[in-house]
Amino acid sequence: MRGIPPIILNKYSKAKQDWLLTSRGYDFYSKFLMVKGTHCLIVGNTGSGKTQKGYWMVSYLCELETIVWIDAGKNNEILPLFYLGKPVRVICPVGTTLEFPGLPDELKPDVIKITFSRDVWDAVKKGHINIFAFRNTIADEAKKARWMSEIFTHLSIRTRLNDMPSIFPMSIFIDEAQWIVTSHRIKSNESRTKAAEVITENALEIRGSEGRLILLTQSFRNITVASRENMPAVLIGRRAEITSSDSKVLAERSVYCGRYKSHQGLFVFPDGDINPWNCPWAFPYYPMPEGVTCRYIGFWDEQPKETDAAELMPAMSKYETQPREKEILISRFGQGVEDEI
Ligand SMILES: Nc1ncnc2c1ncn2[C@@H]1O[C@H](COP(=O)(O)OP(=O)(O)OP(=O)(O)O)[C@@H](O)[C@H]1O
Numbered sequence: 001m002r003g004i005p006p007i008i009l010n011k012y013s014k015a016k017q018d019w020l021l022t023s024r025g026y027d028f029y030s031k032f033l034m035v036k037g038t039h040c041l042i043v044g045n046t047g048s049g050k051t052q053k054g055y056w057m058v059s060y061l062c063e064l065e066t067i068v069w070i071d072a073g074k075n076n077e078i079l080p081l082f083y084l085g086k087p088v089r090v091i092c093p094v095g096t097t098l099e100f101p102g103l104p105d106e107l108k109p110d111v112i113k114i115t116f117s118r119d120v121w122d123a124v125k126k127g128h129i130n131i132f133a134f135r136n137t138i139a140d141e142a143k144k145a146r147w148m149s150e151i152f153t154h155l156s157i158r159t160r161l162n163d164m165p166s167i168f169p170m171s172i173f174i175d176e177a178q179w180i181v182t183s184h185r186i187k188s189n190e191s192r193t194k195a196a197e198v199i200t201e202n203a204l205e206i207r208g209s210e211g212r213l214i215l216l217t218q219s220f221r222n223i224t225v226a227s228r229e230n231m232p233a234v235l236i237g238r239r240a241e242i243t244s245s246d247s248k249v250l251a252e253r254s255v256y257c258g259r260y261k262s263h264q265g266l267f268v269f270p271d272g273d274i275n276p277w278n279c280p281w282a283f284p285y286y287p288m289p290e291g292v293t294c295r296y297i298g299f300w301d302e303q304p305k306e307t308d309a310a311e312l313m314p315a316m317s318k319y320e321t322q323p324r325e326k327e328i329l330i331s332r333f334g335q336g337v338e339d340e341i
């Protein structure tokens with residue numbers, strides 16, 4: 001074993017240092033933590049401890065990478081992230097906000113409001129846990145899907161053009177990933193299905209720039225095929241139910257996962273190795289802080305507008321307005337979100 005340089009080890013608490021120096025901790029350090037851009041899937045049935053395992057993973061990655069956590073918007077689940085020792089920044093659309101009654105002043109986050117989806121990456125702050133709060137702040141499902149797909153399109157385009165702010169290496173956590181990268185066709189919501197494909201393609205591209213996705217989902221089949229086939233590391237929780245037609249290696253590794261408790265899980269490294277063989281790891285618990293809540297206020301798409309676009313329409317001819325909408329449609333830069341949908 002080659003050991004861990006003090007400059008890295010000293011970033012962690014004594015308990016974490018001790019664990020990183022165990023055989024499995026060192027595997028986690030050398031095969032996952034230090035290999036930037038390694039995507040990871042955390043999978044298990046409802047209540048199997050996925051969100052808890054997500055906090056655990058943030059607690060290691062936040063010392064080495066910028067963290068983005070895409071809020072699934074349920075049960076105050078973002079609150080434990082405020083207690084991981086890193087400053088938190090919440091990013092939401094203009095006209096909305098989040099409040100945290102009961103949260104001690106020293107843990108209060110910056111709340112950054114953005115006008116366009118394309119602004120989100122400039123709002124992300126290195127060394128922070130950045131929470132993207134869009135699920136409960138945009139009411140219309142199609143508009144929400146559009147925001148999410150634009151966010152990932154901008155990420156991919158700007159990464160390719162070397163035009164991103166200096167926030168890499170970065171880990172993007174998507175809890176309840178199926179709300180964004182669902183593999184199922186939703187008849188009533190084509191835009192959401194399309195957004196899932198766009199997000200998968202674009203997000204997976206960032207690996208080369210040291211960006212990784214950590215997807216948390218209830219079923220291996222809930223997310224797009226491209227997503228699941230591009231997850232080199234997998235943290236298998238209870239009843240992950242991966243069949244050999246999905247992945248022979250993962251199916252073999254997950255045979256006993258039906259018996260796991262919610263604090264247990266099996267980390268399968270990108271080389272297919274597990275440590276120790278067939279024995280799940282035990283994960284710590286991150287409690288919900290008592291007396292603290294998270295309130296979402298307002299919807300971006302339900303604000304009174306000073307100048308309603310509809311009022312301007314009669315002044316323009318039909319033929320003047322149509323090409324403009326099309327231009328906005330292909331621009332991929334946020335401005336047309338409201339007009340188009
Ligand atoms: N490491 C742990 N130690 C002790 N209890 C745990 C641990 N992980 C999970 N639990 C228990 O399991 C419950 C569910 O955990 P969690 O919310 O992380 O599951 P989940 O898989 O994200 O569920 P869902 O599918 O509903 O989002 C927790 O509230 C807690 O009671």
Ligand SMILES: [Mg+2]
Pocket residue numbers: 050051052175176
């Ligand atoms: Mg959860």
